[in-house]
Amino acid sequence: MNLISLSWNYIKSKPLNTALNILLMSLGVAIILVLILLSTQLEENLAKNKRGIDLVVGAKGSPLQLILANVYHIDFPTGNVKLDEAKSITRNRLVKSAIPLALGDNYRGFRIVGTNHDYVKLYEGTIKSGEIWKYNLDVVLGANAATRLELKVGDEFFGAHGLSVADLEHNERSYHVIGVLEQNGSVLDNLILTNIESVWAVHDHEEEHEGEHEEGHEEKELGSAFETGFPEGDEDDEITSMLIQYRSPMGAVQMPRMINANTNMQAASPAFETQRLFSLLGIGVDMLRSFAYIIIIIAGLSIFISMYNALKDRKYDLAIMRSLGASRGKLFVHVIIEGVIITTLGGILGIILGHGLMEALARSYEKSEEVGVSGLVFVNQEFYVLLISLGVGLIASLIPALNAYKTDISKVLAEE
Structure with missing residues (x-):
């Protein structure tokens, strides 16, 4: 033995x-x-979800909340900012790129995010079925969202105001699913993506342009910023935040201080806030x-x-x-x-x-x-x-x- x-x-x-x-x-x-x-x-x-994002600009409040809400989508936004004020930041020579986000709605707990195609490219998202959105009220689903919600290309649904399941639905405008993304382990997997005009369409614009949007929905109105950049809007239009990438390291030194001191907006660094967390x-x-x-x-x-x-x-x-x-x-x-x-x-x-x-x-x-x-x-x-x-x-x-x-x-x- x-x-x-x-x-x-x-x-x-x-x-x-x-x-x-x-x-x-x-x-x-x-x-x-x-x-x-x-x-x-x-x-x-x-680390993966903050990659390529040097600065988040949004409404004043908690910097950590700003990051959690707009980068990781696990908190409530601090508020909205004027579209024109946000655009003025993008003209700074230290800004290489800026991706706008419009939050505020959900469908059965999955957030509806108004943005442009650059947001999908930021996380290297690829289409699994269907195509990327081009028209107002068309949406693309993340992989987890599509599976959990049991939605596919061609389905329609009504979004709900707010970010919780119990919020009231927007019965005036239905979203049309035209694409589903491949699963890639990023925040895209759990989001419902569309253009910013679609978010406006079920909020402020539905009263001002009711007839226009009803006609536009039938004719599949093309979004003004479906590829890149910011949408064209009125002076009262708002977005939730911007995801900014610097052109040079000097941006990290100058921009947060400039935005926090001289504007009604707040700038927060994902790297700093996640490290603090x-x-x-x-x-x-x-x-x-x-x-x-x-x-x-x-x-x-x-x-x-x-x-x-x-x-x-x-x-x-x-x-x-x-x-x-x-x-x-x-x-x-x-x-x-x-x-x-x-x-x-x-x-x-x-x-x-x-x-x-x-x-x-x-x-x-x-x-x-x-x-x-x-x-x-x-x-x-x-x-x-x-x-x-x-x-x-x-x-x-x-x-x-x-x-x-x-x-x-x-x-x-x-x-x-």
């Missing part, structure tokens, strides 16, 4: 102690893994991670105590092994293997529990798709967590293994 089989059989002979040690180890590993999966996926998705969240994450490491250390102590106490009852067995030809080194390795097996099982079980718990949390949270978290994702850090658990097992079994190594055959057999 080899040492691994011998160690495994001894572990099985102590089922309660073994189960307790494995459970403690797996709980610590699971907590750490959930934190790693959550923070890693959030950081990756936040993670610094705030990091305190709680670090505390939970420290708690998980404490659990792993307790598991290691439990393994050490159980093995150390068990060694007293095994002195005779170890002495017999020595008398049958087993070397001191084999006894040392035999005890070490026991600790490694227990911690390996605890680590593997912890990884399974961690992924299962993460997936359960993601499924229980309605907006997990928007946030971009899942338990079915594997990260490199899992390997290091498993190594940590193995290290704890080695350390916990080291002293019992040394005691086994020092076993005095003649003394133990004489006592028996």
